[in-house]
Amino acid sequence: MQVIAVANQKGGVGKTTTAINLGTALAATGLRVLLLDIDPQGNASTGLGIARSDRRTSIYDVLLGETPLTSAAMPTAVPKLDIVPATVDLSGAEIELVEFEERTHRLSRAIAKSEARWDVILIDCPPSLGLLTLNAMVSANSLLVPLQCEFFALEGLSQLLNTVERIRERFNPGLSIIGVALTMYDRRNRLTEQVSADVRAVLGRVVFDTVIPRNVRLSEAPSHGLPALIYDYRCPGSEAYIALARELINRLPERPARVAA
Ligand code: ADP
Ligand code: MG
Numbered sequence: 299m300q301v302i303a304v305a306n307q308k309g310g311v312g313k314t315t316t317a318i319n320l321g322t323a324l325a326a327t328g329l330r331v332l333l334l335d336i337d338p339q340g341n342a343s344t345g346l347g348i349a350r351s352d353r354r355t356s357i358y359d360v361l362l363g364e365t366p367l368t369s370a371a372m373p374t375a376v377p378k379l380d381i382v383p384a385t386v387d388l389s390g391a392e393i394e395l396v397e398f399e400e401r402t403h404r405l406s407r408a409i410a411k412s413e414a415r416w417d418v419i420l421i422d423c424p425p426s427l428g429l430l431t432l433n434a435m436v437s438a439n440s441l442l443v444p445l446q447c448e449f450f451a452l453e454g455l456s457q458l459l460n461t462v463e464r465i466r467e468r469f470n471p472g473l474s475i476i477g478v479a480l481t482m483y484d485r486r487n488r489l490t491e492q493v494s495a496d497v498r499a500v501l502g503r504v505v506f507d508t509v510i511p512r513n514v515r516l517s518e519a520p521s522h523g524l525p526a527l528i529y530d531y532r533c534p535g536s537e538a539y540i541a542l543a544r545e546l547i548n549r550l551p552e553r554p555a556r557v558a559a
Contacts, residue, residue: 299414300550301421302476303434303441307461308454309425312444312481314341315516315526317422319536320442322525323543324418325378332371332416335384336361336405336434337424338391343383346374347523356385361404361433362394367412376525380416392429401429402469406437427461435465440476442546444510447480447493452500475504476549479542483509508541 304317317333325331335342336357343353352372359365360382371380395401409419421434435441441462445451455478466473478501484490498505510516513535519526527536 299417299419300440300552301409301419301438302546303421303423303431303438304444305421305423305431305434305441305458306443306445306454307425307427307431307458308446311446312479312510313337313425314345314422315520316442316444316479316481316510316539316542317342317420318345318520318525319516319527319539320543320546321379321418321420322376322527323540324420324547325376326527326540327543327547329378329417330415331379332367332419333374333379333381334367334405334419334421334434335381336388336430337384337422338386338389338430339424340384340386340388341520342422343381345520345523346376346379346381346525348372348374348381348383350385353383353385355382356388357382358385358388358391360408361388361391361430367408368415375523376528388430395429395433402432402436405433409437427458432465435462435473436469438470438473439551440474442476443478444481445478445497446482447484447490447497449489449493451493452497455497455501477546478505480505480509482512484512506542506545508538508545510538510542511535513538 304313321331321333355370360370370382423431423434511534515530515533516526516535519529
């Protein structure tokens with residue numbers, strides 16, 4: 299089982315869009331995928347069509363209570379893709395967690411007890427480096443970092459990399475960065491091209507070859523409660539996430555057995 303946290307403390311860079319569509323593309327290859335929505339905004343849950351009234355158990359119950367992941371997980375419209383949704387009470391969780399001993403390890407304990415029912419767990423992180431994201435980083439084998447090609451992209455990234463370094467030292471020495479995905483890519487925009495060249499020069503091979511184009515279908519799909527890969531599987535955004543999934547699978551340390559070579 300591989301646990302991958304989709305993280306970047308900046309909001310609006312494509313974390314949730316990536317978690318939903320990459321999760322769908324991975325599930326389409328036959329992998330059993332679980333998406334953990336740990337953002338109090340619950341956009342991944344909404345985007346996968348989970349109505350608020352249907353979120354009877356949520357990631358809050360897993361983190362703050364004793365609910366096992368296996369009972370909090372619910373199916374989505376995508377075969378082999380399950381989700382543990384987020385609810386609004388999660389917005390208080392950062393403060394409530396402070397009271398707990400081992401507050402950084404609540405999620406990793408829950409994942410350890412889930413008996414590898416899934417091949418891949420994707421965690422959709424909130425736009426901060428608070429306790430929720432910390433729990434994700436402590437649980438994860440690796441981080442996938444969506445990066446929007448804009449002027450301050452690299453500055454925000456160095457803060458993220460510093461946090462990763464501290465997590466490695468204190469909690470999770472094996473934490474790696476499986477890849478940086480350039481999102482909302484606009485080939486006609488010279489700034490995009492330039493920032494992307496800079497990012498590749500600084501970060502090198504960790505940046506995925508696949509770029510996710512700016513594509514209106516990707517932003518429309520969530521209002522239909524569907525991944526873009528189902529809403530319009532032939533749009534450029536969907537095709538890019540399929541390519542990204544392929545690249546990601548090739549980077550996984552142990553090739554999940556279910557994936558045909
Ligand atoms: P985050 O989770 O990092 O805050 P989101 O995935 O929610 O970011 O994306 C922020 C907004 O941008 C959303 O409205 C989303 O639909 C839109 N969006 C994300 N990726 C793309 C893309 N490649 N092309 C067009 N719109 C996008
Ligand atoms: Mg989000």
